[in-house]
Structure formats: structure tokens, C-alpha cells
Amino acid sequence: MRDGPKPIDLYYWPTPNGWKISIMLEECRLPYVVRPVNIGVGDQFKPSFLRIAPNNRMPAIVDPDGPGGKPISIFESGAILQYLGRKTGKFYPSNERQRVEVDQWLFWQMAGLGPMAGQAHHFRQYAQEKIPYAIDRYTNEVNRLYGVMNRRLKDRDYLAGRYSIADIACWCWVVPYKNQGQQLEDFPRLKDWFERVGARPAVKRGFSLGRELRQGTLGDKTKAAEQARKILFGQRAQ
Missing domain, CATH: 1.20.1050.10 (Glutathione S-transferase Yfyf (Class Pi); Chain A, domain 2)
Structure with a gap:
């Protein structure tokens, strides 16, 4: 007898694109584990994350129970929404x-x-x-x-x-x-x-996820905020 579905790894930070996926996971009632990606300190450039999201952007997911029962990793929020919709048959019509x-x-x-x-x-x-x-x-x-x-x-x-x-x-x-x-x-x-x-209750849950992770704003004048701005807004190919 098979146990319940394995939790999806959600690589996440509380931003509009991150909220899309936390909300969808809540709407679909899929189990998941949050893997914080602090974009203000450069977590998105770690080799382990780049193997999942080569564009060094979150969100991304790893579903251990992907097509054919094999793991699959997905980046780009729109593609993730479509995948989860197909996987569950919810909020993405088959017609x-x-x-x-x-x-x-x-x-x-x-x-x-x-x-x-x-x-x-x-x-x-x-x-x-x-x-x-x-x-x-x-x-x-x-x-x-x-x-x-x-x-x-x-x-x-x-x-x-x-x-x-x-x-x-x-x-x-x-x-x-x-x-x-x-x-x-x-x-x-x-x-x-x-x-x-x-x-919607699921929207409220997904939107509130990880709110405590994001302290301060990039608009302030602190040294930490200045460093975060350099990380986020000064990127080139190398």
C-alpha cells in the first residue's frame, strides 16, 4: 500500500512570483517543503540552485513524484503553474x-x-x-x-x-x-x-507564507539593503 504523495520542494522567497506557487500549492492541497532562496544575499547563485533554475531566479520546484514516478525540476513560475494544474487537474482546464x-x-x-x-x-x-x-x-x-x-x-x-x-x-x-x-x-x-x-483561504495561506523571511526593504538606506541592491540589480552574464 502506497503512502501519501511525497512533498514537493518549493524554492521560494516571498515576492509576487514566489506567491504564485505557494498559493497554487495551497489551492491544490499538495504537500510541500519550503527551501528559502534569499535573493538579497545571493542564494540564487549557488550551484545547487542553478542546477534547478539556470536563470538564477526563484521560484522553482522539485517534484519527487513527477511524470512516470520520477523526479522533475521546473523553473519559471508560469511553467510551474501549468505543471501543477496538469498534475492535479485543478485550476487549469483540460478542454x-x-x-x-x-x-x-x-x-x-x-x-x-x-x-x-x-x-x-x-x-x-x-x-x-x-x-x-x-x-x-x-x-x-x-x-x-x-x-x-x-x-x-x-x-x-x-x-x-x-x-x-x-x-x-x-x-x-x-x-x-x-x-x-x-x-x-x-x-x-x-x-x-x-x-x-x-x-480565498488558500490564497491567504499562500500569500502569508514566509512573511517573516523578508525583513526590511530594498528601498531603505542600510548597508545590508545597499548590498542587496548590488546583488539584485547589477547582474551581467559573468
Whole structure:
């Protein structure tokens, strides 16, 4: 008689991309073990982690019970969400037409909302030199993207119809809306959706995971914060 499923190793830090996977694991009720990757001190460059995530970015997972019962490692949050959806049959439909709807909004987040919001965070909060053009450029683009979601939610509760990995991915990047220079009151349907998703018990659990790990902010003036900025924002190929 086989025991329960083996826990998945979650390589994690509490950021929007990290929250995507902790929330999905909670939603799917999959057992997991957190392997903290402190991106402020350079854990993401350790050889053991690079074997799992060659792009030196978290999150990543190792599922000991992968396809064919053999371990599999996966990096990139969107790919992890799709894998966990296929593995469990939850929040990622098997019907091709419905799956395309989900994929459209997942890739929209990965290629648009996440990168643009990330740049808004950088230039509004972390950049040592305040560059008005960059701040306006990315703040306005995030505003446009919020408008896209607000229009999409005019006649539906969730981005792809039913609650899915697309909602999980996008919600995590709306969480820091204040850091992006946005006000949810300007987007009433988006605000309703944000509160609806955020009220889910699994979302609350996944979002709160590891909150104590992240002390301080990269925007402060401490020596530790300055070193973290150098690690995160000064990377080149070598």
C-alpha cells in the first residue's frame, strides 16, 4: 500500500512570483517543503540552485513524484503553474478552448503585467537616481494594463471565466499596487476581483507564507539593503 504523495520542494522567497506557487500549492492541497532562496544575499547563485533554475531566479520546484514516478525540476513560475494544474487537474482546464483562454491571460501576465510592474517598482522605489521619464513610462503602462483587466472583468468574475492559474498569477502582481503608483478605486471591477481572489483561504495561506523571511526593504538606506541592491540589480552574464 502506497503512502501519501511525497512533498514537493518549493524554492521560494516571498515576492509576487514566489506567491504564485505557494498559493497554487495551497489551492491544490499538495504537500510541500519550503527551501528559502534569499535573493538579497545571493542564494540564487549557488550551484545547487542553478542546477534547478539556470536563470538564477526563484521560484522553482522539485517534484519527487513527477511524470512516470520520477523526479522533475521546473523553473519559471508560469511553467510551474501549468505543471501543477496538469498534475492535479485543478485550476487549469483540460478542454482545449478553455485552456487557451487561461493560457492567454497567464502569458499576458508573464510578458506584460509582471515585467512592467517590476520596472515600475524599480524606478519608483529602488533606483538610486530618480528618472522622471522612466517613472512615468512604467507607471502609465501598469495603469494601462490595469485598465485591460478592468474591462475584461466587466461581464465575468474571473479573467478566463472560472477561477484559474491566470487569476493566481495576475493577483500576485496586483498586490503591490501602491508601489506601482496605482489606486484600485480607479478600477472598480478589478478591485472587486482583487478582493474576491484575496478572500480565498488558500490564497491567504499562500500569500502569508514566509512573511517573516523578508525583513526590511530594498528601498531603505542600510548597508545590508545597499548590498542587496548590488546583488539584485547589477547582474551581467559573468
